[in-house]
Amino acid sequence: MDQIILQILNGLDKGSAYALIALGLTLIFGTLGVVNFAHGALFMLGAFCTVTLSRILGLSKEVIDETRTDFLGNPLKVDVPYIYDWFGESAGAAIIDWAVPLSILFSIPIMIAIGVAMERGLIKHFYKRPHADQILVTFGLAIVLQEIIKYYFGANQIPAPAPDAFIGSFDFGAAIGMDPGAIIYPYWRIVYFFFAMILIAAVFAFLQFTTFGMVVRAGMADRETVGLLGINIDRRFTIMFGIAAAVAGLAGVMYTPIVSPNYHMGMDFLVISFVVVVVGGMGSLPGAVLAGFVLGILESFASMREVIEFLPGINQVVIYLAAIIILLTRPRGLLGRKGVMED
Template identity: 70%
Template sequence: MFEVLFLQFLNGLDKGSAYALIALGLTLVFGTLGVVNFAHGALFMFGAFCAVLFRQLLTLETVTLDPEKLSPWGAPVEIRQPLVQAWFGDVGAVLVNYSVPLSLLLSIPVMLIIGIVMERGIIKHFYKRPHAEQILVTFGLAIVFGEIIKAVFGPNPIPQPMPTELRGAADIGAWLGMQPNVITYPLWRLVYFLFALGVIGSVLAFLQFTTFGMVVRAGMADRETVGALGINIDRRFTIMFGIAAVVAGMAGVMYTPLLPPSYTMGMDFLVISFVVVVVGGMGSLPGAIAAGFLLGILQSFASMHQLKAFFPGIDQVIIYLVAVVVLLVLPRGLMGRRGVMEA
């Protein structure tokens, strides 16, 4: 029984990581700019499509006709070769193999630009407007972003292969001194979890230990005083919006081998990650991270068939059920501050 529970716990970690990363970005935006960003799921989706785009660029092929051979029905045979492989040989093959982690490099500048343009272009004008209008305008943006992706990449999910070396499973049970081959866990999920921990750690460290982070935290606590001290807090907040977009984008890139990206994924994750943020408590970074992992793991437990025998359909509704219970019992979520976002 312990093994089963432990396995479900592990299975919840990767989803929990994705929730935590998206919720972290959402909370950063809310904490700094005070804006409720319903387009944040779309940023996650943009990240995922950075990986798709990167792979499509890498696998651009030259098609030449083989002068000697003919196919059985007499048509000339096509030879397809990725350009990268033609130019760089084996290095090119490695590049293609590792396209998903490598597209992080593409996603960082792209997401930073998207984030800053979005903030300067639209979000800026909504600081002083009511939260309902912020929700509405970003909801509209989310629709637009989803449709743009659909127009460019088509409506179907595009599977992204993970690097061949990371396809197997890790025998975590054996590492922990238990029986081998009882608790195995797909390597990529483990990579994703460690990656998420790394990103969360670096964002928190950045806020905690750099001067920039200190100014931002001061601005979150009292924006006007920081502004009065002669610091251009708006510019720093814009950069924070960019960073939140980068976090969402990187989360999306690395998630592509687990879930083939499609234009609906932004909306799918948005609903859940808003639930995560609200359960964690609006504006609380530790709350968002904790709630992300908590909900991911609970979702995983709920999909156990032993539990489903008692409560049919529990796996479908567990997240919303938890959200309802938490919100009704703890009005400000797990770690929310008093007076934030209460009408």
């Protein structure tokens, strides 16, 4: 029993990341009809927004501390971040400690700007070209983005720890009346799950309850008619591209304490998130979210020792296997709409 709950919990945080990336991919596909292979790179850029912010916050000057001496007896030089000067030492330290959550605010405008620039600068010219060309050009863009990051940040993983308050684990077993220590779960993963849920809810609410979202949904259903009604649908779709980029970026920002970012983390997630989108059904937003969580939980169940002993290697391939089975038996995916990308 505790094993099952533990695996579901493990699946939830991975599933949240899959769901967020797949949600962004589907937003782009559903609105613009573009298969965006650079979406993993956007996730990676989001993660590096965190790295950048924590570096900016950490910018410091050398101050000679008269009260202490180093081992040679000279006055000790201490690095004091500039932020201490502005906000005082305790507040400054807290800000640096909370760099990851603060990056959310920092990354939203950046990611929206990147997304809009990408759409206006490049993707716009590819609407009329075949899907294969769209895949290829965004694949090229992904390589370029990741190499730029590699040039500036190096090839190594850069840790970005969670705030001190969230370090450590939550004793989930004790909370639901089981033996203490039976199910231990890191705090940050709980935070990630709730963050993902809030973000997903926000995107859905935005599409469902605002006029802007209504127009976008209408455009997704029939772009031409909405255009004929005198609405500048292209501009709204551009903004949706920016929002999708921001969703991917935020998924990356919050993922940094779980996996330290490196320049190819996007590519690692990209393949799986495409599988997620296809399993959920091309162009279906609820499908993408559902498939993200289903596949995440499936993956963590497949990594249980009992399952691996029974079917060795299943944990490595279960996602792809599920995708193949679903694609062959339910060509539209779990919640796919009729008439979207049916060959």
